[in-house]
Amino acid sequence: MALQILLNFILALCWMFLNNDYTAAAFVVGYVIGLFSLFLMRRFFRRRFYLINIWAIIKLLFIFIKELVLANVSVLKTILSPRLKNKPGIFAFKTDLKADWEITTLANLITLTPGTLVVDISDDRSILYIHAVDIDDAEKAISDIRISFEEAIKEVSR
Amino acid sequence: MKKVQTNDVILQTVTKIASFIILLFSFHLFFAGHNNPGGGFIGGLMTASSLVLLLLAYDLKTVQNILPVNFIYVAAVGLFISISTGIGSFLFGAQFLSHAFDYFNLPLLGKTELATAVLFDIGVYLVVVGVTMTIIQTIGERE
Secondary structure, eight states: HHHHHHHHHHHHHHHHHHTOOHHHHHHHHHHHHHHHHHTTGGSSSSSOHHHHHHHHHHHHHHHHHHHHHHHHHHHHHHSSSSSOOOOOOEEEEOOOOOSSHHHHHHHHHHHHHHTTTEEEETTTOOOOEEEEEOGGGHHHHHHHHHIIIIIHHHHHHH | OOOOOOHHHHHHHHHHHHHHHHHHHHHHHHHHHHSOOOHHHHHHHHHHHHHHHHHHHHHHHHHHHSSOHHHHHHHHHHHHHHHHHHHHHHHTTTTTOOOOOOEEEEETTTTEEETTTTHHHHHHHHHHHHHHHHHHHHHHHHH
């Protein structure tokens, strides 16, 4: 992905030199034309066309914002309820993610989900230990994480 | 054609960057055609030459995987576009192939002259790319 962005950047600069026009508008036009030629030759690269990855990153960003709001609302509910009837506990979550940044992103996203918090990561980096405010629905929490976050992160790094 | 196993690392790596720059230059030539030297014909030839560079560095099969296009259809589509810009002038009560232009304020480019001659040029461009690539691929496929 980085290679394709760099190439697109170089192509935009080439376009500016070819047209002898050193303005932001010329750069944008060159970038769009470079994007078009990259799209034309997209099968040339081992990775897929990079705009798809950027779209996945934007989706992940929106998931992050949505979960941030939901988490704070759910904590607010717990604090304001007159009687504490939640059962805290720790459960293990097995992940298939490999790269360092993927695991870090997943851990941070889990921490921001309503009612869960990453406590530790196992030495072989395959299990995340998660503290839940309410352990009763741990199975549901695991499947939620797997569907929403893990898939979104995999989509970015594919 | 005998298949010789060679290690073309340098050629292939340079081609990866150079073919894109040639492609960009061909687009530049295409758009420069109205007020400067350039136009559909040389732009199309230049685009074809960037694909020929790919053919030289890789083989026919790789290029067909990269661009799974039947270039005969490309030429046909180009001819169709050119002819329909000619016929399109009938709709405005003008003679065959008469062209019009006007100035528009586009969001990014500012005041730009948009001419229907560019549409005709796109047709020429596609015909040139299609014909050149068809010739080279048919010759290359023969054993």
